[in-house]
Amino acid sequence: MSDWLAGLDRRAALRAKAGLTRRLRPRGAADTVVDLAGNDYLGLSRHPAVVEAAAVALTGYGLGATGSRLVRGTTEPHAALEEALASWLGVERALVFSSGYLANLAAVRALVEPGTLLISDAHNHASLIDGCRISRGDVEVTPHGDVAAVDAALAAAPGRPAVVVTESIFSVDGDLAPLRQLHGTVRRHGALLLVDDAHALGLIGPEGAGGVAAAGLAGEPDVVVTATLSKSLGGAGGLVAGPAPLIRDLIDTGRTFIFDTALPPAVAAGVLAATRLTRDGATLRAELADRAAAAVRRLTAAGLTVSAPAGGVISVDAPGPEAAVDWAADCLDRGVAVGCFRPPSTPDGRSRIRLTVNVGVPRVDFDRALDVIVECAP
Structure with a gap:
């Protein structure tokens, strides 16, 4: 066996010994x-209205989007979904990606310029962690939910561009970030706040608009929201929402948007139906x-x-x-x-x-x- 395959086998054996083997379990x-x-x-x-909307779009558009959003992948369901999401979240614009992971990578990268300090909560999701790593910003990880630590990190870097990165409801323990306090700290230091609302969207806030809306921060110019469309909305895909110039920048420069095949139109149509149900849910x-x-x-x-x-x-x-x-x-x-x-x-x-x-x-x-x-x- 090749040395590299033997090495993989050794690593797998170590994971098994530590109880860290993972398995795929197909379900019918x-x-x-x-x-x-x-x-x-x-x-x-599985809501009938969601399934029906997806089925109609599937019949009309076929299985896939056939290309990236900038080629042939943007359809009427995509545009309608982005308009509905922006209205729901109380922001100027929203942009739909094929996954929440890719949305987070794009959002973090878009907010980083040379010398940017990224302050990341210790319990952040892997997509936020990876976004910070590939952004080429300087990353400081602060203790979970510790506003004082965030304040100290910002105070130690006066004049530097900075972005505080957090989830709203955290995916591990399900606790809620102190968003209002974080935003007050961010604004005092002239920084930005990036919030992954994946586990809050649809569940808290006015009309279920998420943790940012629940904290009264919807539409604030120094707040950027990301989320997945695969949790409370029951579909797939991700979004970045915030000021219009940010969305324009992502369309022009966001690599995980430009070079990725678009979300299937049937999924976009189904998620749009789910969005309407959720607002009234x-x-x-x-x-x-x-x-x-x-x-x-x-x-x-x-x-x-x-x-x-x-x-x-x-x-x-x-x-x-x-x-x-x-x-x-x-x-x-x-x-x-x-x-x-x-x-x-x-x-x-x-x-x-x-x-x-x-x-x-x-x-x-x-x-x-x-x-x-x-x-x-x-």
């Missing part, structure tokens, strides 16, 4: 597992909040260490990576899918299982799933 369309692992918070991926949001609170009560009563969710993410501590893997596997064997987070995916070295509330799951199945999680706990 008729899968009956109770899904508390995916991110379809509001159950819209107060009942869905109330049900999600009720289920999240019920889950915390049930799991805490069983003696488990549980995060306090700001949206639909609930983190439950596991004794270690192998225990987390076994816990998730035991739940799946009993018909309940939960997430499994372990190093190096966790920023603090702790292992967890992660529940994501899905109001599309019948309530009786959701309650039963909580019992299964407790019964399978290590």
Whole structure:
């Protein structure tokens, strides 16, 4: 065997010994597992109006966009979706990407100029971390949710262009960033604030417009919002939203926009339908909040260490990576899918299982799933 393949085998063996092997588990369309692992918070991926809108566009446009957004990939559903997202988020313009990951890479890069200081929360998603790395800015990682540390980092670099990078609701523990305080600090130092609203969009704020809107920061000229369209909106893709000059710059220079095939028109049409449902989805949001609170009560009563969710993410501590893997596997064997987070995916070295509330799951199945999680706990 070639040396490089042998090296890969050795690395795989080390990961297996540490309990860090990952596996793909294909599921069928008729899968009956109770899904508390995916991110379809509001159950819209299968909503009849969403599926119908996607089907109509699929018939009209075909399977793919056939090219990048600047060639032939921009269709009427793309334009309508961007207009609807901008209106919903209260910003001048929004730009749709084929994934939230690519949107974050583009947004960070667009805000960096020579000498820019990037101040990144320690719990930020991998896409934000990678965006900071490839941007060629100077990166300083601050302790999770620590506004004083951000203030100190900005104060130590007077006169330098700076961008503070954070999630709104964090993907690991589901907690909410102190956005209003962060924005006050950013504005005082003349910096910018970049917020990944992926896990808040659709769930909090006026009409579900996300964490930035909930903090009263919608449309502020020194705030840029990114998000994925694959969570509460039940589809795929990502967005960058903010002042019109930023969107113009991304269209002209954003490499992950220019050189990537566009989001399929059928997906854009389905997400547009989901956006309309979400803006009018107060009942869905109330049900999600009720289920999240019920889950915390049930799991805490069983003696488990549980995060306090700001949206639909609930983190439950596991004794270690192998225990987390076994816990998730035991739940799946009993018909309940939960997430499994372990190093190096966790920023603090702790292992967890992660529940994501899905109001599309019948309530009786959701309650039963909580019992299964407790019964399978290590």
